Amino acid sequence: MRKTTRKRFRFFVGIDVSRDFFDYTLKKGRLTIDQGREENNANGIDRFIQALAAVETYNHPVCVFGMEHTGVYCNHLLRLLKKSKANIVHENALAIRNSLGLVRGKTDQLDSERIASYLYKNREDLVLWKPKRDVIIHLGVLSSLREKLNVNHMSVRHTLNEYAEFADQAVADLWSASTALTLSSIKQDINDIETRIKLLWTSDKSLKELMEIMMSVPNIGEKTALQILIRTNEFKDITDPRKFACLAGIAPFPYQSGKSLNGRSRVSYMADNRLKSLLHLCSISAIRNNPEFSTYFKRKTREEGKNGMLVVNAIRFKLVLRVFACVKGNRMYQSNYLTKRRDKVLIS
Structure with a gap:
């Protein structure tokens, strides 16, 4: 993942975006100093930027703008704010909502204020948005x-x-x-x-190399490799396979509390279902056609009595680990890669 910014922000602008309008709240620290609504087009965004500039003590370089993922509705704002060299945070709506604790009521203006509060609260750990190619x-x-x-x-x-x-x-x-x-x-x-x-x-030379590396891993097809490429932004946004596993919904989390709750670990419902579905198909193909995974599945389910879906999920993660290892090493997949490395170490 990209490193969090260490820039010291003094102004925080929360923007709640809809199809036709966007509401904004400008905070200086905890203090709200301006609020408004503008049309979600080039003219409205220009008026918005001018209104901020007219605020006394406002300083653009130490201001951060935040908005939620709303599909294509944010595109005008992202493009024009980036053109003005603004600091932008483009965050998942659920992450913002969960960080604010217990909240009541909902309006567009109130949502913009909550986004601004989120920016202030997490000012030391904000990850600034950067456009994709x-x-x-x-x-x-x-x-x-x-x-x-x-x-x-x-x-x-x-x-x-x-x-x-x-x-x-x-x-x-x-x-x-x-x-x-x-x-x-x-x-x-x-x-x-x-x-x-x-x-x-x-x-594209770099994309072709990445796709060929990923597809060299047995049971990883073109569609799965393409989705991994898109969701990781060419492995620029996500470089850790465990973080990717969380995104794809294949990372198990414990469910335990005291003596009353002692459930088995399970995956979270918060996941990229498209990615999860593709990786599931890859794991089923691996069990059917790859002797290594077929033997692994039989041993875990028949001999050790493991739940079948638990083993399938483990195979999904093994495939992800192999993809990330090959990309990190900038090499095609080799089934005996570890054996070669051990032999080299023993010889030396």
Whole structure:
């Protein structure tokens, strides 16, 4: 992960962003000195920046702006604030909410004030936002679009199969004829997107090297490698496999308290479900096709009596460890890599 900033901030601006407007609160330390609402466009953002500059004692270099992840709604603010050389924190909404303790009520203005309070409270540990490269942004957009089109395609196909099995033949034929062009068009769009995705990462030297390294790990396919690449921002935002495991929802956490609660460790529901799903498919493929993991799964479940999903989760993490180890070492996967290293040490 990027290192936290040690810059001493004096002004804290919390921004609550919606589609058409954004509310803001300016604090100097704990004291609220300005609040307002502007339109979420270039003109509104210019007025917002000018209003801050007009505040007495305001100092832009020692001010930090914070906002929650709200999809594309933050894009105008992020771009124009970065252009003004602002310090920006782009944080997960749940992280902000959980850090503030017990809160009551909710309005846009109140949310902006809470974000400003979060910035002040965590001023020593803030991680400043840095824009991703355009190629990573484009890969993320295309990957998300491909997933949505796949969902739509499967939805129509599922209904078509149900009609074919349970409805009259005439009704099934009517449904099939009415959706044939839609299904064909969606499938063509998916194929075109996949071609564009491959062209993007193969045309970029560093991305191509990272993708080839990740795909050299047995049972890690192109889609899984691409999602790892996007979510880690080329391994710039996340370099620790354990932190990545937390993001992917495959890191188990203990659930114990005193004598009354002694539950088994389990993964958190707060996870990137797309990543988790892809890693699950990789682990199932590894159990079926990789003798090493097949033997490991049988030993843990049959001989040691471990829960099957617990072992599957362990295999997910083993795959993640291998990917990160290869990327860190800038090398392709080698099944006997550790053996070679031991032999080298013994010889020397």
